[in-house]
Amino acid sequence: MMTSGIDEVLARGLRAGCYPGAIAQVSRAGTVRRAGVGSIASHGRDGSPIPPAQREPVRPDLHYDLASITKVFTAITVLSLADEGTLAMDEPIAALLPAFRTSPERRRITALHLLTHTSGLPPVWPGWQDAGMRSRSREAILADIVAMPLRWAPGERLDYSCVGYITAMALAEQATGQGWEQLVTARVLRPLGLAHTGFNPLRHGVDVADIAPTEFRPALGLRPAGSTHARDAASASRPDSAADGVDLTMVRGTVHDETAQVIGGVSGNAGMFSTLADLARLASALSSGLPGVLGRESFAMLWDDQLPRLLGGHADAEAARNGYRHGAGLCVAQTRAAGPDAPWLRSHTGFTGTSVVLNRAGDYAILLSNRVHPTRQAPDLAPVRVALTRAAGLVEPGGLAERGGLAEPGELAEPGGQA
DSSP states (O other): OTTTTTTHHHHHHHHHHHHSEEEEEEETTTTTEEOOOOOSSSTTSSSOOOOOOGGGOTTTBBBOOOGHHHHHHHHHHHHHHHHSSOTTTSSSSGTTTTTGSSHHHTTTTHHHHHHHHHHHOOOOOOOGOOOOGGGGGGGHHHHHHTTOSSSSOTTTTOOOHHHHHHHHHHHHHHHOOOOOOOOIIIIIHHHHTTOOEEEEGGGOOOOGGGOOOOOOOOOOBOHHHHHHHHHHHHHHTTTTTTTTTTTBBBSSSSSSSSSHHHSSSSSSSOEEEEEEEHHHHHHHHHHHTTTTSOHHHHHHHSSSSSSSHGGGGGHHHHHHHHEEEEOOOSSSTTTTTOOSSOTTOOOEEEETEEEEEOOTSSEEEEEEEEEESSSSSOOOOOHHHHHHHHHHHTOOOOOHHHHOOOOOOOOBBBHHHHH
């Protein structure tokens, strides 16, 4: 599974200790290439090293924890609800979520603020560290998350927020009366034919051997959340689970993100697993404008930079501070994935070691790795991501325009929480 150019990029990352293994797929002008290096796992369930001769090599059909790439699916789901009139992107979410009726600033927050990380909500929810929280119901946990105080007024800063995307999930559930997994499946996965993408893969019949492990975290102990909802999801998601919960010493097949784990593995900020083939289908669909999934106006909201509209005169300063601009779900010219000076590129990354970079011409670069295995203390993955984008030919000067693609205006980008 080695291909000239992209294989050397992956090999350099392996030598640098960025991951135990990685797989990639790129497409340029209709030519698809794949590469893979290293092993699925370097350490076993108990955290001890696996002898090199006994390590299983990576395969192109492996399922990886997407981490924050989940947010792309969240954005598409919410925008599809706006298409049908169930939600309005520019109207205050307080109409559906009482937690946003408590102050003038909170009453101004819209769904568009949530999807562009301009709501002022904090980056993360610290409650996952509270052992008592794990015995609470999913509804109680979500209520605690969406009630978190604002860091900024809406429209003041571009501040990457997992809390914002969890709130977007809560908003969609409240608006429809449907569960989040049901919504994402019906509105994104099924229409796009993504049969190997979803939440809690072990619960849906994926073998644990076909999933790349993430982090060794013995301190987490058993049972990702103590509620009946979470316990049932957890116990069904590991064939070797203990009777009273899931063995999370080496996280494998259970979401790595702590907040999504406490919620039960189904969340708007993280939780989805996927394969190279499915992400390639997603990238191709995005390049085509998501026909049959989103209307033209909603897709433009997803794809185009929304910062000037939401942040006004300080949009450029916020883009420079963060290193990216943002649509309602996709980063615009993200420096730590797409590289500098490529305003036509869109992308999203995931903390676990994943990324997707694409343009409107149908070109893409997909990286799947478990950089947090066996620990998140790994070298920066950004150089590998940018090098892969370059090796794929996505940043060649004039390349997109020469082939008739749509070059979008924009600046630079990278959400700090995505790594």
